[in-house]
Amino acid sequence: DTAVSQTPKYLVTQMGNDKSIKCEQNLGHDTMYWYKQDSKKFLKIMFSYNNKELIINETVPNRFSPKSPDKAHLNLHINSLELGDSAVYFCASSLGQPNTEAFFGQGTRLTVV
Amino acid sequence: AQRVTQPEKLLSVFKGAPVELKCNYSYSGSPELFWYVQYSRQRLQLLLRHISRESIKGFTADLNKGETSFHLKKPFAQEEDSAMYYCALSGRAGGYNKLIFGAGTRLAVHP
Numbered sequence: 001d002t003a004v005s006q007t008p009k010y011l012v013t014q015m016g017n018d019k020s021i022k023c024e025q026n027l028g029h030d031t032m033y034w035y036k037q038d039s040k041k042f043l044k045i046m047f048s049y050n051n052k053e054l055i056i057n058e059t060v061p062n063r064f065s066p067k068s069p070d071k072a073h074l075n076l077h078i079n080s081l082e083l084g085d086s087a088v089y090f091c092a093s094s095l096g097q098p099n100t101e102a103f104f105g106q107g108t109r110l111t112v113v
Numbered sequence: 114a115q116r117v118t119q120p121e122k123l124l125s126v127f128k129g130a131p132v133e134l135k136c137n138y139s140y141s142g143s144p145e146l147f148w149y150v151q152y153s154r155q156r157l158q159l160l161l162r163h164i165s166r167e168s169i170k171g172f173t174a175d176l177n178k179g180e181t182s183f184h185l186k187k188p189f190a191q192e193e194d195s196a197m198y199y200c201a202l203s204g205r206a207g208g209y210n211k212l213i214f215g216a217g218t219r220l221a222v223h224p
Contacts, residue, residue, distance in 0.1 A: 031209075031210060033212065035214070040122075040216075041197055041216075041217045041219070042216045042217065043157075043199060043214040043216075043217060044214075045211070045212070045213055045214075048209070048211065048212075050209055055207065055209040056206065056207075056209070056211055090156075090157065092157075092212075094210070094212065096209070096210045097210060098145040098203040098204060098205065098210050099145045099162065099164050099203065100203075101147075101159045101162070102149075102159070102201075102212055104156045104157040104158070105156065106156045107156065
């Protein structure tokens with residue numbers, strides 16, 4: 001069983017569209033994250049949720065809206081997609097304690113044309 | 114504020130050569146530091162954490178609080194070590210845990 005799974009793996013869409021990326025973890029973790037990896041492989045935190053509550057929002061445009069229906073899921077919805085949103089988006093989960101390992105999904109490669 | 118700096122975008126070495134991937138951090142509290150690795154077409158995964166003081170795949174990393182560094186070292190690089198390496202810091206922010214990463218260093222080991 002895959003611990004952290006994201007769908008879709010690839011997403012190609014036009015500018016201005018709205019799209020969602022889903023993430024699910026079956027590890028029983030209480031903390032989930034979204035990271036953006038740009039073309040230079042720089043990995044930047046976007047959001048963090050703890051038990052369905054938003055705890056970190058790293059100055060991400062309002063067009064990005066995370067939603068956590070339960071602590072096993074953290075979805076990312078993006079409105080009015082722009083060319084600069086093209087990147088690989090990674091979901092991750094952890095127990096939320098400082099010395100615990102984060103487990104990552106395989107990533108979603110978003111291409112906006 | 115938490116910050117992780119990896120000064121080298123690319124480190125290119127020959128097989129058998131020693132490797133040191135640099136990582137410096139900024140954090141006001143007591144940090145928890147990690148190295149994560151991303152092999153080609155694979156997901157990001159934990160390589161090692163400072164609290165374990167272990168050697169994984171021949172890699173070690175020592176936390177130096179005086180220099181605020183956590184450099185990753187291996188005495189003899191192998192071709193299969195070629196990957197993206199990320200230094201990460203886990204600390205408390207607003208009562209919750211925050212995990213941030215450096216910009217990453219691509220290690221290329223040539224035959």
